[in-house]
Amino acid sequence: MATPTTNYFRITLLRSAIGLPKRTSGVLAALGLHKRLRTVYHPVTQTVAGQVFAVKELVDVQEVDRALSKQEMKGLRQPEKGYFVETKAGAVGRENA
Amino acid sequence: MLSLNLKRALLESRLPVPPTFLLPWAASLTTVSHTTGAGNVPPPLLNTVQQVSAEEQAAGSVTRKAQTPKPKRVDPTTTLARSATVAGTERPTTPSTLFSSPVAPLSESVRDLLPLLQAQGSHYITAHIHDRPYLITQGDTVRLPFFMKDAEPGDVLRLNKATNIGSRDYTLKASAPAPKLKSATTTTRMVLDPTTGSLESHSRVMPATSLDSNTAGASAAMAVAPHFIPHIAKGKVSYLDERLFVCRAVVMGMESEPMRMKEKTKRRNRKIKTVRSKHRYTVLKIKEVRIRGVEEIEGGGELA
Numbered sequence: 249m250a251t252p253t254t255n256y257f258r259i260t261l262l263r264s265a266i267g268l269p270k271r272t273s274g275v276l277a278a279l280g281l282h283k284r285l286r287t288v289y290h291p292v293t294q295t296v297a298g299q300v301f302a303v304k305e306l307v308d309v310q311e312v313d314r315a316l317s318k319q320e321m322k323g324l325r326q327p328e329k330g331y332f333v334e335t336k337a338g339a340v341g342r343e344n345a
Numbered sequence: 346m347l348s349l350n351l352k353r354a355l356l357e358s359r360l361p362v363p364p365t366f367l368l369p370w371a372a373s374l375t376t377v378s379h380t381t382g383a384g385n386v387p388p389p390l391l392n393t394v395q396q397v398s399a400e401e402q403a404a405g406s407v408t409r410k411a412q413t414p415k416p417k418r419v420d421p422t423t424t425l426a427r428s429a430t431v432a433g434t435e436r437p438t439t440p441s442t443l444f445s446s447p448v449a450p451l452s453e454s455v456r457d458l459l460p461l462l463q464a465q466g467s468h469y470i471t472a473h474i475h476d477r478p479y480l481i482t483q484g485d486t487v488r489l490p491f492f493m494k495d496a497e498p499g500d501v502l503r504l505n506k507a508t509n510i511g512s513r514d515y516t517l518k519a520s521a522p523a524p525k526l527k528s529a530t531t532t533t534r535m536v537l538d539p540t541t542g543s544l545e546s547h548s549r550v551m552p553a554t555s556l557d558s559n560t561a562g563a564s565a566a567m568a569v570a571p572h573f574i575p576h577i578a579k580g581k582v583s584y585l586d587e588r589l590f591v592c593r594a595v596v597m598g599m600e601s602e603p604m605r606m607k608e609k610t611k612r613r614n615r616k617i618k619t620v621r622s623k624h625r626y627t628v629l630k631i632k633e634v635r636i637r638g639v640e641e642i643e644g645g646g647e648l649a
Contacts (some may be wrong), residue, residue: 329477330506334593337499 256315257296262288275302284318289315414442458515459589463636465512470592470634472504476582481592485631488600492625496596502629504592506584510636517636522583588642593633601625 261281265273279289280297291298292311300309316324404510451459470480490567496502510517605622 318550328473328506330472330474330500331478331504333500333503334503337497338597345569 250266253313256288256289256311257300258287258310258312259300260285260308260309261306265303265306272303275299276306279303281307287321300327309334361366361565376449398578451639451642459517459636459639462510462515462517462583464514464636468506468510468512468634468636470504470590471509473506473508473582473584473593474504476506478508481634483631483634486597487594487629487631489627489629492599493596493627496627498596498598500596501632502594502596504594505587505591507590508582508584510585510590510615510634517585517589519583519585522581584595591633591637592631594631595630597628597630600628 259279259281261276261284264284265276279290279296280286287304291314300307467482469480471478473479474489475491477490481487508519563617602622602624607620607622608617609620610617
């Protein structure tokens with residue numbers, strides 16, 4: 249198949265910018281990366297590509313075609329519940345065990 | 346409270362989250378194998394999935410087979426001494442039925458040994474609630490280390506995530522989880538750049554991922570992930586087929602700890618702030634731990 253139509257950069261901050269020039273941490277703040285291991289999605293443009301290039305040693309980048317929202321990312325972090333409520337207390341037709 | 350309702354609304358609004366296996370980097374992180382044939386994946390994500398398939402296979406992570414062997418190990422103390430490892434098949438359990446593969450039949454060996462396990466008197470099960478294991482049997486009272494907000498006293502819960510079911514002589518275990526991928530950045534090495542004449546320059550060299558070379562020993566024991574995998578990918582457990590067992594628990598009620606006071610203050614500061622804690626815990630009573638018969642499983646009935 250053809251190469252996927254990539255629309256977004258998926259950028260994760262792996263190294264901290266402590267001790268680096270303020271310009272570097274400024275770039276990270278512009279990207280929205282304020283803490284290590286945070287992930288942000290940005291559209292693939294020359295601007296963003298240049299920003300990534302400025303902090304390329306600190307960051308892991310991947311091209312994806314779908315940007316996840318914060319809620320979606322949180323949903324992926326949550327473990328499976330492992331249970332579900334089969335019958336509520338006092339429900340009609342509850343099995344007698 | 347208002348904040349709680351907002352949080353609930355937000356969480357409910359995330360319902361259209363795609364199944365984990367459809368997302369690019371998370372595709373290899375599922376606990377259950379899925380088949381992603383061309384017909385299963387929606388067009389917008391088709392390309393992404395295929396891109397990941399190539400990365401996956403290259404990186405040596407979990408392969409998307411429809412059937413993964415599920416060994417059923419016999420306890421060494423048994424006098425029967427059946428040491429053959431049994432391979433079971435996993436039914437893909439997807440959150441969205443649209444992408445689920447057809448139900449896989451049980452393997453021969455599971456069909457042979459499951460009746461033996463079932464025939465023995467008492468069984469135990471390692472059920473996982475929020476990925477935390479609880480080794481339980483029928484009649485146990487379990488005080489969970491948290492308060493279950495969605496269950497009221499008297500509700501009957503069905504526990505459907507388990508890793509082990511056993512009796513005195515037999516144990517049914519889930520298949521081994523996908524091998525942990527090593528993050529590429531942890532194995533970065535500093536090397537001297539030979540192209541410049543100076544000894545002062547360095548360049549960071551990432552280890553050769555399987556994308557470049559398929560040498561078996563290159564990536565050492567663990568395959569290296571092509572990209573950074575966030576922490577959610579680690580420590581994943583693989584579960585047993587849900588069809589094989591029935592585990593029910595009744596919510597007995599709620600317990601709470603004695604009130605705890607924590608005083609917070611700083612040196613040479615007379616103001617003392619007191620924080621009160623009184624955590625609540627849900628108490629369950631396990632009312633049923635049962636292994637289904639082969640006919641019951643293959644019959645496909647969802648009863649009991």
